[in-house]
Amino acid sequence: MKTGKxxxxxxxxxxxxxxxxxxxLFPLIWMVMISFKxxxxxxxxxxxxxxxxxxxxxxxxxxxYGRYILDSVIVSGGAVLVSIIVGVPAxxxxxxxxxxxxxxxxxxxxxxxxxxxxxxxLPLFMIYxxxxxxxxxxxxxxxxxxxSLPLLIWVVxxxxxxxxxxxxxxxxxxxxxxxxxxxxxxxxxIKPGLVSSALLAFIFAWNSFTFxxxxxxxxxxxxxVAIMKYLGTxxxxxGQLAVASTVSALPAVxxxxxxxxxxxxxxxxxxxxx
Amino acid sequence: MAAxxxxxxxxxxxxxxxxxxxxxxxxxxxxLIITIGIMVPFAMAIWYSLTNxxxxxxxxxxxxxxxxxxxxxxxxxxxxxxxxxxxxxISTVLEMLIGLGVAILLNxxxxxxxxxxxxxxxxxxxxxxxxxxxxxxxxxxxxxxIVEKLLNKFGVYNFPWAAAPGTALMTVIIIDVWxxxxxxxxxxxxxxxxxxxSPFESAKIDGGSAWFNFxxxxxxMLKPSLYIALLFRFxAALQEYAVxxxxxxxxxxxxxMSLSLTAYQKGFKFQKFGAAIxxxxxxxxxxxxxxxxxxxxxxxxxxxxxxxxx
Numbered sequence: 001m002k003t004g005k006x007x008x009x010x011x012x013x014x015x016x017x018x019x020x021x022x023x024x025l026f027p028l029i030w031m032v033m034i035s036f037k038x039x040x041x042x043x044x045x046x047x048x049x050x051x052x053x054x055x056x057x058x059x060x061x062x063x064x065y066g067r068y069i070l071d072s073v074i075v076s077g078g079a080v081l082v083s084i085i086v087g088v089p090a091x092x093x094x095x096x097x098x099x100x101x102x103x104x105x106x107x108x109x110x111x112x113x114x115x116x117x118x119x120x121x122l123p124l125f126m127i128y129x130x131x132x133x134x135x136x137x138x139x140x141x142x143x144x145x146x147x148s149l150p151l152l153i154w155v156v157x158x159x160x161x162x163x164x165x166x167x168x169x170x171x172x173x174x175x176x177x178x179x180x181x182x183x184x185x186x187x188x189x190i191k192p193g194l195v196s197s198a199l200l201a202f203i204f205a206w207n208s209f210t211f212x213x214x215x216x217x218x219x220x221x222x223x224x225v226a227i228m229k230y231l232g233t234x235x236x237x238x239g240q241l242a243v244a245s246t247v248s249a250l251p252a253v254x255x256x257x258x259x260x261x262x263x264x265x266x267x268x269x270x271x272x273x274x
Numbered sequence: 275m276a277a278x279x280x281x282x283x284x285x286x287x288x289x290x291x292x293x294x295x296x297x298x299x300x301x302x303x304x305x306l307i308i309t310i311g312i313m314v315p316f317a318m319a320i321w322y323s324l325t326n327x328x329x330x331x332x333x334x335x336x337x338x339x340x341x342x343x344x345x346x347x348x349x350x351x352x353x354x355x356x357x358x359x360x361x362x363x364i365s366t367v368l369e370m371l372i373g374l375g376v377a378i379l380l381n382x383x384x385x386x387x388x389x390x391x392x393x394x395x396x397x398x399x400x401x402x403x404x405x406x407x408x409x410x411x412x413x414x415x416x417x418x419x420i421v422e423k424l425l426n427k428f429g430v431y432n433f434p435w436a437a438a439p440g441t442a443l444m445t446v447i448i449i450d451v452w453x454x455x456x457x458x459x460x461x462x463x464x465x466x467x468x469x470x471x472s473p474f475e476s477a478k479i480d481g482g483s484a485w486f487n488f489x490x491x492x493x494x495m496l497k498p499s500l501y502i503a504l505l506f507r508f509x510a511a512l513q514e515y516a517v518x519x520x521x522x523x524x525x526x527x528x529x530x531m532s533l534s535l536t537a538y539q540k541g542f543k544f545q546k547f548g549a550a551i552x553x554x555x556x557x558x559x560x561x562x563x564x565x566x567x568x569x570x571x572x573x574x575x576x577x578x579x580x581x582x583x584x
Contacts, residue, residue, distance in 0.1 A: 014387065017379045020372070024395050027452065030420065031401070031409045042412065045420040086304040097298035105302055107569060112309050114509045114561040115316060116554045118538065122547070123315030145308050151506060153305065155461065158498050159468065161576055189468075196464035200399075200457060207402050209516065224402050231408070238412065245405040252400040256393055263392070263464055 035242035042238045055239040059230075065244065068226040073251055074137055075212075075222060076205040079144035080152075080198050087152040088194070092186075094153070095160035106157070113150040117210040120146070125214050135216045143211050148201035152194075159193035160186070195259040203252050223248040323551035330545050337548070345552045350528060350536065358532040358557065360443065362512040365450040369511075370504055372451065373458025380459070381466040392463065399456040407520035410449050411436070436522050439529035446530060449517050454510075458503045465499030466492075473582065495579045501572035505565060512561050533557040 034042055036051040059065050094106050124143065125134070133139030163186065171181045187194070212222040227248065230241040323341055327334040345351050376395065380388045398406065413419050414435040425433055436445045469492065477487050515534040518524060524535040531539070533553050541550035 010383075013379050013383055014385075017376065017383065017387065017391065020376050020379075021391055021395065024398055024452065024456070027406070027409050027413060028397055028401070030413055031405075034409070034412070043415070043418045045418060045423045082308070086308060090302045090305040093298040093301035099295070099298045102298070103569075103573070105306070107566070109305060109309065110505075110565060110569070111562070112312055113506065114513065114558065114565060115312055116513060116534075116537075116558055118534075118541065119319045119551065119554050119558070120312055120315045123318040124312075127311075127314065142308070142311075146312060149305060149309060154502055154505070158502055158576065161498075161580065162468070192464040192468045196460050199396075200460060203399050206400075209402070209404065224404075227402060227405060236408075238408070241405060241408065245401050248402065249397065249400040253397065256396055256400075260393055263467060 031242050032246055034238055035246050037239050039237060039239055055237075055243045059240050059243045059247070063226075064221075065223075065226065065247065068221050068223045069248065069251065071137075071220050072206055072222040072224070072248070075140040075144060075220065076202050076251075078137065078141040079148050079205045080202045082141060083145060083148040083152045083201055084194070084198060087149050088156055088190075091153045091156035092160050095157045096165065106154075109153055110150050112146045115146060121210055121214045128215055133215075135219045137220055139215055140212060140220060140222070143215060144205045144208065147204045147208060151201050151204070152197045155193045155197035156190055159190035163189050191262050195262045199252075199255055199259055202255055206248075206252055319551055320555070322548050323555060325548045326546075327548040328545050334548065341549045342552050344549065345556075350531065351553070353528065354531050354533045354536045354553065355556070355560075357443070357530060358512055358534070358560070361447065361450075361514060361518075361532060362508060364443075365447045365454070365514075366504065366508045366511045368447065368451050369455045369458050369507055370500070373455045373503070374462055374500065376455070377459045377462035377466060380463055396456045396460055398453050399460075401453075403453055403516040404520045406453055407449055407517050410452070411521060414445065437526060439526050442522060442526060442529050446518050446521055449521065450511065450514065453517070454507060457507060461499060461503040462496070465496050469495050491582070494575075494582055497575035498572055498579050501568055501575055505568045505572065508568065509561050509565055512557065512564070 033047075033049075035055055036053070037044075037049055038052050038054060041049045090109070094102060121143075128134040128139050133142065167185070168181060171185055176184075206222075207224060208222075209224045212220070212225050216222070216225075223244070227241065227244045230237045230244055322334070324336060324338060325334040326337050380392055380395075401409075413421050416422055416432050416434060416437060422431075422433065425431070434441050436442050473491050473495075474487065477491060482490070513534055514532070515538065518530050518532065518535055519538070522530055524531040524539065533556060537550040537553040537557075539550075540553065541547045
């Protein structure tokens with residue numbers, strides 16, 4: 001039974017959400033509109049203009065933009081994959097076990113996130129050149145761990161800590177092996193944290209600018225660096241810039257759409273939290 | 275609270291076999307090995323702060339703490355500390371409040387609108403911050419921007435936005451909020467989705483009000499996730515560079531010269547890398563202290579939340 005008060009509250013909530021959505025989405029709509037405008041029309045503020053595909057042709061057909069996107073997918077995707085493989089077990093250990101200096105270790109991992117990039121990147125440039133990691137996929141995937149790993153470990157750790165250890169014992173007693181317990185029972189429970197932090201880690205790695213700017217050049221050329229080309233020194237090509245950024249957002253958008261249904265906590269076999 | 279696998283007191287810990295004791299370290303080790311290499315550049319940077327290191331000079335020599343002394347004697351240093359803190363605190367607080375509010379709306383309104391917006395509202399994060407800032411710059415342009423046209427309808431003309439020292443900070447913060455609130459929304463929404471159902475079911479039977487349920491159940495159980503979001507957002511906001519640089523390069527005047535921007539300017543524009551590093555290390559120290567404090571709060575909240583869920 002819905003009372004009048006509840007109905008009014010419901011309407012208010014929808015209105016507030018729409019107000020925020022307008023604020024959040026309008027600049028994106030504006031950007032997509034600019035991507036269809038010629039350079040002479042960029043500064044018009046009416047919604048009527050002569051749409052053109054010239055910017056798309058210029059960016060997508062007359063440059064290696066597809067290759068830059070692919071490079072970004074490889075390094076950002078690779079970075080997240082490595083972070084999941086080494087980070088999820090680490091998060092589990094930091095949540096489940098009690099061992100001396102545990103909190104210090106966790107803080108050590110966190111501290112990589114606030115190591116100022118500019119401080120790290122110049123010495124790293126010299127080290128990378130000595131190790132042969134300069135301008136390589138592996139080199140960027142490695143340095144991106146500073147961006148993706150702390151976030152993933154700290155978010156996922158919290159989700160592991162929410163799961164009672166008793167249900168793990170119970171499953172052990174019932175004769176399930178450790179990987180059955182891990183993949184069938186624990187993974188569904190940590191899923192919202194795992195997929196949301198993986199998406200955020202992917203986005204931050206994707207948007208990273210300082211690292212690829214200084215640690216790579218020709219062989220590996222992520223989009224964030226490539227986009228800067230459209231901001232030429234004397235004449236900025238806003239239309240092409242808008243195309244470049246619209247297209248460069250697509251992989252993250254696809255990622256977000258894919259994980260959407262996993263953002264809701266999964267049901268693991270009969271397990272309840274707490 | 276659930277008992278930990280290895281027991282809680284030290285004497286018990288010492289009786290477990292060695293192989294069990296080292297297991298957690300072995301599991302954490304790959305993460306540390308991968309990232310530990312970063313300590314080398316960090317140590318090198320501290321050394322450089324004691325030299326006259328510059329890209330222009332072929333060699334560098336030890337000059338003691340004079341870079342540090344110069345920085346502390348520089349009036350612009352204290353201004354930069356203030357701007358970094360103002361920017362970090364105001365933008366983070368706004369993003370936390372708006373992000374929490376929007377996440378709750380998305381969670382409570384289980385209609386088509388909220389389902390679509392759950393995906394769409396994350397999009398601002400996916401645009402490179404520099405490009406996002408340029409789009410805002412076009413929108414805020416004080417003669418031909420669309421926002422100006424909108425303000426004209428309300429009788430406001432030539433609002434200066436980033437062009438005047440008085441409104442520049444507000445302008446970068448608006449852009450920062452636009453980009454990064456999505457970060458909070460996503461983490462808090464995931465936190466809300468993973469709350470256990472049973473405490474709410476028993477509260478329903480007890481007949482508590484919605485507000486009572488929110489402050490006594492939702493908030494305490496959500497707190498650990500909120501602190502994680504706060505931690506990562508605040509650390510990044512204190513370091514923010516891209517938005518300010520793309521918008522005004524630190525101007526007008528030095529009204530937006532934060533610690534990061536001052537350091538970049540000294541390091542790259544004036545080519546004095548050695549002199550730039552102390553600014554970054556001060557920033558690092560501020561973030562370190564803030565992070566320690568937030569982590570402590572997070573650990574306490576996590577323990578309390580675990581108790582609530584029993």
